[in-house]
Amino acid sequence: MKKWKYLTMTAVLGSALALGACGGGNETKDNNGSSNTGGNKTEQTENEDKLQGSVAGDGSSTVAPIVEAVVEEYAGAQPDVKVSVGVSGTGGGFEKFIAGETDFSNASRNIKDEEKQKLEEAGVEYTELQIAYDGLSVVIHPDNDWATDLTVDQLKKLWIEDGTEKKWSDIDPSWPDEKVVFYSPGTDSGTYDYFDEVILDGEDLVKSATLSEDDNMLVQGVAGDKNAIGFFGYAYYLENKDKLGIVKVDGVEPNADTIESQEYTPLSRPLFTYVKNDAMKENEAAYDFMHYLLENAGDMAGAVGYVSLPEEQYKEELAKLEALK
Template identity: 70%
Template structure:
């Protein structure tokens, strides 16, 4: 699942994220003392210890969770490796719900989520003695897509989405939405039930009703992308970044006349499918594992730029500053 890399390469300019690991460039004071073998160079002056070496951190960090958040985190992990090469960060993609299961079991330091944590998940964490902190990383517009070969669907209302996606015992056809559209059976692709994207769609579109039983479900958004690419009668929904990475073969459907883009997602005009993206961090790991604290600090310092690079919408700068202030208090 590396489709984000191609978009990342075209949108990042000069890898401006190689920030703060370079240290202080100021000259070292010279002294009149005779240098020792450890400090003497060929010229007889003290040898500087590079600040980057002094700041080097070793350790491991583990996370899991949302496939929607994964492009941001995977890109951050790759960039972070150039700053702290001795820190091993591993990130799984089990979906938001699956990620929380591992977080509750104490298997991970952080959990990516494309929806807020549920009350029952909070209770399970409390029972397990795990304190956590929520950090928002970016905003997303859950995007409804059809194939570029679909030349009839341009715009759907929320009621149209309900009629299409809610199971009612009938075979859904495009002509059920508009009699001028083909009398062809609709082919559905959906994130799996462990996905926060599914949960969000369930909340704002399905209203707790069953999803169309004929739908193909997958926790891997690329499976959904490929399904729609291959069938002009297919429809799917997933994070905005996956649409952008495949916009040559997919068409984003307007919802109530509003298309998903950075402006409509940030403003909330793209409603009700605009949503926040989160990472949940284990407090004890932040205080006990310097590698994890450093990775989270790097994440919050760079999440805005990286979110935009992979196709999501960054938060206002002050939101990241608030996150960094909260993080500092957990050290």
């Protein structure tokens, strides 16, 4: 996955996070008149605070921009800890989590009952941590000036497979008599699962849709066809809003206010990371990274286009993590 464009807009924020994690950067003098940086800590103490190790995660491409942004900043605080984050989708991430390949798993939906059962069978205990809110965004080509406000019922009619060739004029006779071109996240994606739950009601997605776990491929598809429609996380729309149109749902456009207030319904949703309890107890680097993630997820969520949780909720999530140590 390419480096997240919004990171270039958060350089000041990133520097502040890195300095805060390292204990500050004021210059002091020791008894011999030599300079020390790092607040009141000596260089020896700072070195003792540095960790070594590795941390592995995988999962949702929707959650990835937040976590990748935090990884970039964490490298400044703990340069000897290697953090790897894959983006195989929520379902694919849980498969690796169940197989014991990862310490944490990012998800754009709640864990399913069958995934819980497999984790129990594998002897893996886990904890769910919420890190932000997202507004699943329906997008169209910018030249599409007819489907800019759709009802939930119209979305169902568009996206549910019914054996017909879908045309825009099927939704409204005044719209173009042109075939609709569909782009959707893949079936391993939590975004697909969420859309299936709240829009499709468990019915089959249109068979003609192009599916991909790579949200950037979906962006390119919709941006390249006037008759295209697709959906993915709000941050991907923000990054590409110069080449995409956004669809209001029942008159409400997704933005920070409507997502946080849940006015953008039913497509506002929480974002999660699931941590392996044993990893938090036994892998000091994994625990430290997750603690850093929760401390900074709110700032990073806002920086990359999502919506942060209330401060009190981040304290609650941190308490859940600290109870595992």
